[in-house]
Amino acid sequence: MKVVALVSGGKDSCYAMMRCIDYGHEIVALANLMPLDDSVDELDSYMYQTVGHQIVVGYAECMGLPLFRRRIRGSTRHQHLNYKMTSGDEVEDMFVLLNEVKKQIPSITAVSSGAIASDYQRLRVESVCSRLGLVSLAYLWKQDQTLLLEEMIERGIIAITIKVAAMGLNPAKHLGRELADLIPYLLQIKELCGINVCGEGGEYETLTLDCPLFKNARIFLDKFEVILHSPDNIAPVGFLHPLAFHLQHKMEPLSSGSCDIGSGKVGYVCEVQGDSTPDHMVQSLSACSQLGNCTTKNLNLCISRGSRDKFSIGCWIQNVSKTLDGLQEDLISVLGKIELKLNEDGFDWLNVIYIHLYISNMKDFTLANEVYVKFITEKKCFLGVPSRSTIELPLVQVGLGNAFVEVLVANDHSKRVLHVQSISCWAPSCIGPYSQATLHGEVLHMAGQLGLDPPTMTLCSGGPAIEIEQALLNSEAIANCFNSSLVSCAILLTVYCAASLTFCERTEIQHKMESFFDDDSDSIDVKRVASPIFLYILAPALPKGALVEVKPVLYIPENGDYGIGNNLLGSDSKEMVWDFQTYTISGKICAALVSITKDVAAKICPNTEPELISGDHIRVIAKFCVFLVNKVLLDNYLFWGDLMHLKFYYTAYLSMTAETLNLIFYEVFAAFAEDSKSFEMGKEPIFSLIPVLSSGRSASMEDIITCELFASKL
Numbered sequence: 001m002k003v004v005a006l007v008s009g010g011k012d013s014c015y016a017m018m019r020c021i022d023y024g025h026e027i028v029a030l031a032n033l034m035p036l037d038d039s040v041d042e043l044d045s046y047m048y049q050t051v052g053h054q055i056v057v058g059y060a061e062c063m064g065l066p067l068f069r070r071r072i073r074g075s076t077r078h079q080h081l082n083y084k085m086t087s088g089d090e091v092e093d094m095f096v097l098l099n100e101v102k103k104q105i106p107s108i109t110a111v112s113s114g115a116i117a118s119d120y121q122r123l124r125v126e127s128v129c130s131r132l133g134l135v136s137l138a139y140l141w142k143q144d145q146t147l148l149l150e151e152m153i154e155r156g157i158i159a160i161t162i163k164v165a166a167m168g169l170n171p172a173k174h175l176g177r178e179l180a181d182l183i184p185y186l187l188q189i190k191e192l193c194g195i196n197v198c199g200e201g202g203e204y205e206t207l208t209l210d211c212p213l214f215k216n217a218r219i220f221l222d223k224f225e226v227i228l229h230s231p232d233n234i235a236p237v238g239f240l241h242p243l244a245f246h247l248q249h250k251m252e253p254l255s256s257g258s259c260d261i262g263s264g265k266v267g268y269v270c271e272v273q274g275d276s277t278p279d280h281m282v283q284s285l286s287a288c289s290q291l292g293n294c295t296t297k298n299l300n301l302c303i304s305r306g307s308r309d310k311f312s313i314g315c316w317i318q319n320v321s322k323t324l325d326g327l328q329e330d331l332i333s334v335l336g337k338i339e340l341k342l343n344e345d346g347f348d349w350l351n352v353i354y355i356h357l358y359i360s361n362m363k364d365f366t367l368a369n370e371v372y373v374k375f376i377t378e379k380k381c382f383l384g385v386p387s388r389s390t391i392e393l394p395l396v397q398v399g400l401g402n403a404f405v406e407v408l409v410a411n412d413h414s415k416r417v418l419h420v421q422s423i424s425c426w427a428p429s430c431i432g433p434y435s436q437a438t439l440h441g442e443v444l445h446m447a448g449q450l451g452l453d454p455p456t457m458t459l460c461s462g463g464p465a466i467e468i469e470q471a472l473l474n475s476e477a478i479a480n481c482f483n484s485s486l487v488s489c490a491i492l493l494t495v496y497c498a499a500s501l502t503f504c505e506r507t508e509i510q511h512k513m514e515s516f517f518d519d520d521s522d523s524i525d526v527k528r529v530a531s532p533i534f535l536y537i538l539a540p541a542l543p544k545g546a547l548v549e550v551k552p553v554l555y556i557p558e559n560g561d562y563g564i565g566n567n568l569l570g571s572d573s574k575e576m577v578w579d580f581q582t583y584t585i586s587g588k589i590c591a592a593l594v595s596i597t598k599d600v601a602a603k604i605c606p607n608t609e610p611e612l613i614s615g616d617h618i619r620v621i622a623k624f625c626v627f628l629v630n631k632v633l634l635d636n637y638l639f640w641g642d643l644m645h646l647k648f649y650y651t652a653y654l655s656m657t658a659e660t661l662n663l664i665f666y667e668v669f670a671a672f673a674e675d676s677k678s679f680e681m682g683k684e685p686i687f688s689l690i691p692v693l694s695s696g697r698s699a700s701m702e703d704i705i706t707c708e709l710f711a712s713k714l
Contacts, residue, residue: 003137004029004068004101005112006094006125008049009056011159011179011206012114012140012198015152017213019139019425020112023455027112027213029105030067031097032056033090041227041241042163046076046120047090052162052207054242055219057269061247062214066105066268070097081119082382083127091124098132100272110135115422116143117200126421130378135431138422139455142477145198146187153180159206160221163239165230166203167193171238175226179206205239217247299337300662301684302406304645310441310712312408312645313338314688317401318659327364331371331403338407339375349380351409353438354445355388358404358690362392362541368403369432376433384417388434389448389551391496392541398691399657406688408445408644415440418481427477428452436478441714443589444482444489444554448496449474450546464501464547465508471550472516482556487517489554490532491583492591492710496539496549499693503700509548510536510699533583533593535708536701537649538693553710555585581697582632588714590636593697594628594707596621601704615656615664622668625707630678633711640679642711646687649695649706662689 003025007013009032017027034053035043042051050072060067074090083091102108111129115122115138122138129136140148152159159179164171168189174182186197195203210218223243230237302314315334342348355376359368368390378385386407395404419435420426430436430447437446451460451467452474460470476486495513497506513534542549579600582592604624605617629646633639650661666685673681694701 001025001110001135001137002028002105002107003110003112004031004098004105004108006114007032007056007059007067008114009052009059009162009207010049010114011152011157011208012116013112014114014159014208014211014213015148015155015157016112016114016138016140018155018157018211019455020110020137021213023139025110025112025137027063027065028108029101030059030063030065031101031111032059032067032069033072033093033097034069036071036073041239042229043072044076045072045090046079047094047124048072049205051205051239052242055207055221055245058217058219058245058247059214060269062217062219064216066270068097068101068104068270068272070094070100070272081123082384083124084382085127085131091128094124095128095131096274097272098128098134100270100274102132102134104270108134110137110423112137112139113422114138114140116140116145116148116198117196122420122422130421136422136429138424141420141422141424142426142481145196145200146190149179149183149186149197153183156210156212157208158210158218159208161204162207163205163237164203165235165237166195166201167235168195169204169235171226171228171236174204175238175240176221176224207240214250216251217249219245220248221245299333301337301341302686302688303341303682303684304643304686304688309412310408310410310644312406312688313341314404314406315341316395316404316658318399318662325401327359327361327367327402328371330401331359331368331405332374334401334403334405335371335375338405342409347409347411349376349386350383350413351411352376352381352386352407353410353415353440354408355386355434356406357388357390358393358395358406359390360392360395360400360402362543364402365390365543373433378433381433383413383415384419384438385433385435387417387436387438387445387447389494389496389549390543391448391537391539391549394540394652394691394693397652398661399659400691404690406645410440416482418478423455423457425455427474428454428457437482439482439556441712442555442557443491443712443714444479444484444552444556446475446478446552446554448543448549448551449478450542450544450549452544459544459546464497464505465512467546468495468509468512468548468550469516471548472513475550475552479552479554482554484554484556486552486554489556490517490552491555491589492533492535492553492708494535494537494551496537496542496551497699497701498542498547499538499540501547505547506536506538506699506701510534513550530583530585533581533591534697535593535695535706536697536699537695538701540693553591555589579697580628580632582636584636587637588712590632590638590642590709590711592629592632592707592709594625594632594709595697595703596625596705596707597696597702598704615660618654618656618661618664619668621705622665623672625705626668626672629707629709630672630676632709636711638711638713640686642713643686644710644712645708647690647708648687649690649692649703649708651694651704652691653693654704658689658691665689 077089078086416439449471451470479486580594695706696703
């Protein structure tokens with residue numbers, strides 16, 4: 001990609017450019033924000049480093065690139081973590097600046113920034129990039145700061161301290177010192193005082209005088225004065241005010257990047273003027289105006305709800321005619337129906353924690369996203385957009401439409417969302433309206449993770465075993481952001497395998513999953529409560545042509561007390577014919593899988609071949625499943641009202657339609673509700689029937705039906 005780099009003069013923005021080049025991108029322009037008044041060194045800004053701004057003008061000639069600069073007219077008006085477009089805010093100056101760069105250099109598609117640990121800065125850069133249709137590149141994000149600082153020095157960045165503001169740093173002693181000389185001392189006070197060695201906590205700021213990207217010249221600071229801003233006895237604050245500098249040329253000026261801005265001047269400097277009033281973005285049409293023919297479709301709702309605190313809604317199109325509509329029409333209908341149901345109960349998309357998006361053809365994945373963003377937007381979900389997983393299912397084969405959506409809803413605004421849209425070395429970015437993970441009620445719901453190499457966002461080569469290893473590493477990186485560990489806290493891991501995999505490849509995936517949790521169990525700080533449950537699902541296709549995808553659910557207690565956890569495995573003895581696994585924590589959470597394998601089916605439906613299962617046999621199996629679900633709940637001191645979701649995955653090769661299957665299960669549940677008075681059966685079912693190629697608790701995936709339940713008192 002062609003990149004415009006946000007530069008402040010500091011080491012981080014320069015090294016971020018170097019990392020962009022490492023990953024094959026091309027820096028074609030620089031962008032800098034500076035004080036409105038040249039005589040001012042530092043602004044009271046949460047966003048921008050402005051000390052040393054007098055020197056940044058030299059970067060254009062040093063690198064042989066156009067430099068776009070804008071004076072900061074705004075101030076810090078919107079101080080919440082998640083930025084909302086605000087007139088007069090300093091972030092809007094960045095928008096105006098990058099918007100002008102994009103106009104003058106239309107080939108630019110990405111923005112580089114040096115964010116390492118600040119969510120505040122990263123989210124604002126991502127907000128501006130999103131509005132401009134640009135990709136945010138943040139290759140320093142979440143990197144170990146000690147290693148990062150050492151890398152910068154080893155790779156030739158020559159920078160001096162231009163501001164100090166931390167315990168252990170003295171303006172008289174440490175201002176103007178080369179960073180390479182200060183590293184041992186910075187590491188020492190890190191151990192003593194806990195400072196960020198890269199200065200991410202505002203401990204110090206730097207000015208880069210030379211680096212490998214400065215092909216044409218390097219900077220020499222000839223004259224400066226020390227300004228003591230705050231003579232504090234413990235952590236005095238001071239900075240350098242540059243008075244004179246010069247460039248020492250290395251060779252004849254050469255352009256290190258191409259641009260198409262018209263003038264073609266090497267080292268061209270352009271000051272961007274203009275109003276910082278936010279652009280008026282074209283808002284998407286309201287969902288209700290897009291519903292189209294949803295009211296004419298046979299839309300089926302599934303609502304698992306015992307209370308208004310937390311529940312799930314599933315929606316699919318049933319009894320589809322031979323003349324099928326496309327994905328766009330079906331997905332609009334399904335999402336529209338869910339939105340209407342949410343609104344009926346006083347909710348909206350802000351209350352949604354997680355979304356399962358099932359589509360009939362992964363070739364329509366891009367189209368599905370286009371429809372999706374008409375409904376679920378960052379504006380509607382100001383606390384953060386829901387996490388999501390997307391897979392292809394054999395929907396049409398069983399008489400359903402092209403889209404099937406499930407949403408998990410909470411009756412409060414207490415969720416904590418991690419949504420990193422920048423491409424980095426940390427974990428795969430989520431460029432779009434879905435997040436990496438959402439924490440609610442001590443349960444972390446993580447988006448489906450592919451085996452993507454984070455900095456390149458491409459699938460790891462080497463086959464499914466390599467992909468699942470990377471997917472698990474990506475999941476672990478996300479869990480770490482919640483001070484947690486995948487190994488210690490995983491409750492349930494759903495592993496989606498592509499249909500193209502052989503049995504041996506699926507078995508290898510299972511071995512990788514098991515060894516990942518077994519090998520790391522002794523190296524983690526938090527003791528694992530119980531072994532997680534693995535659910536394997538065979539799907540026709542996965543996003544990006546991936547061979548495997550993992551969707552983790554974790555338990556993260558607020559007080560650090562993990563309680564008493566246990567696993568319970570079913571048996572196939574004469575007394576018990578069921579095959580199931582549960583994961584419980586102190587009566588608060590229960591996840592369970594009930595497997596109706598061929599062996600189990602043979603015992604409860606004697607003299608029946610799985611391929612010849614009739615409606616009567618399914619009715620027996622359904623009753624058996626309801627009995628086991630009830631048993632699992634009671635054994636764990638939970639009730640039907642504690643259910644968050646109840647799903648039945650069934651093989652699409654059963655000789656009956658989804659409509660017939662749904663009717664049988666509904667009748668069984670209604671009869672059970674009437675007999676036991678355990679719950680009230682309304683007009684809508686409390687379960688989802690999900691067609692898959694196959695499923696099970698192992699990679700063999702031999703279940704005829706797999707029941708997944710998740711109940712919580714949290």
